[in-house]
Amino acid sequence: MNKVYIARNYRSKFDAAGKAKMDCETILQNNGWKNIxxxxxxxxxxxLGTLISVFSVTLGILRLKKGSTLCLQYPFHKFYGYCLWGAKLKKCDVLTIVHDVRSLKGKYGFSEKEIAILNQSDKLIVHNDKMRAWFEQQNIKPQLANIEAFDYLHTDQPQAVRTPINVEQIRVVFAGNMGPFIYELDHLERGNFKFDLYGVGFDASKIHDRENTRLDYKGCFPADKVIDCIDGDFGLxxxxxxxxxxxxxTGQYLQYNNPHKLSLYLLCEMPIIIWDKAAMADFVETAGIGFKVSSLKEIKQRLSELTPEQIAQMKANVLKVKADLQTGQYLSRALKALNC
Structure with a gap:
């Protein structure tokens, strides 16, 4: 089988939004796929970035050999349809790695056009069982496989600090865009925990009581540096x-997608606290890498009930999953499940 993909331009090597797709290209190459x-x-x-992607895709289609298997990543904005056209013209099979489904993001509404586009693939790698079931309800035609969790390629740096947990003050980390719920965390009943925040959009003026806040804003770091900067105990x-x-x-979408944030936390060697209706909640519990809650008001009790032995076991389980995530094993297994 001639297995190929087409590399593209990304806005930044340090942009979290593009890291999952960049990593997929690397993992494909590691599994014997060739960039054309x-x-x-x-x-x-x-x-300039768009022009480079145009030239790359056009060159790839020209180089594409008849009967090959072409791997695409979706969405690929204006280029996805162009690649499909080239693949069908040369009678190639198409494998698509699905990163985002606009139809599941609420504000776009259901799109028959999106399903019709994805139906032109021969095989799809989707996020998890919940997303897979949704696609099956839409009578999707391609063969499906789950990635389970998005890999996060990274080499541990010796300067990264991992402070042992202090059960008297457990550090719960939130990384990413600061949603309105962040400032409500101060209204939770006090317990043996605080919140360390990393990312963009933090507004200190929205803190209700600055003298007694449990919110500690740590700053914003590039996607390839943040793993070595986060030092916490649980990831939210x-x-x-x-x-x-x-x-x-965004909350509703969490019922179907695999947030890249979860993989980031695991690489920081932190167990997970996750909404119980999230698609990844079962993954977290089955792997023994954290716990799920229906409300953040449950955090105080759940953390207070954990024994040092239970936390140590969670962290040991996290290290096992981390080893797979940072070496690209999840996508590799999905490829093998589809005989790719």
Whole structure:
């Protein structure tokens, strides 16, 4: 089988949004897939970056040999349809790695067009059982496999600090865009925990009581540096406005997608606290790498009940999953499940 993919330009080597796709290209190469486009680049200028991607895709289609298997990553904006056209023209099979499904993001509504586009693939790698079931309800035609968790390629740095847990003050980390619920965390009943925040959008003026806040903003770091900067005990996967549920479009999407944030936490060697309706909640519990809650108001009791032995076991389980994530094993297994 002639297995190929087409590398593209990404806005930055340090952009969290593009890291999952960049990592997928590397993992494909490690599994014997060949890049038939230009080399992967990281140029921030949108016009120049788009031109590079145009040339890369066009070169890839010209180089594409009849009967090959072409791996695409979705969404690929204006280029996905172009690649499909080239693949079908040369009678190639198409494997698509699905990163985002616009139809599941609420604000876009259900799109028959999106399903029709993805139906042109021969095989799809989707996030998890929940997303797979949704696709099956839409009568999707391609063969499906789950990635289970998105890999996060990284080499541990010796300067990374991992402070042993202090059960008297457990550090719960939230990394990413600061949603409205962040400032409500101060309203939780006090316990043996605090919140360390990493990312963009933090507004100290929204803190209700600066003298007694449990929020500690640590700053914002590039995607390839943040793993070595985060030093915490548990990673929080939560979105929206409320402490009681992950509401809004982002919260609803959490019921289907694999947040890259979860993989980031695991590489930081932290067990996970996750909304119980999130698609990844079962993965967290089955792997023994954290616990799920229906409301953030449950955190105080859940953390207070954990014994040092239970926390040590969670962290040991985290290290096992981390080893697979940082070496690309999850995508590799999905490829093998589809005989790719």
């Amino acid at each position: 486009g230009l080399k992967q680049t990281w140029i921030a200028n949108s016009i 996967v939560w979105y929206g406005n409320s402490l009681d549920s992950c509401d809004g479009e």
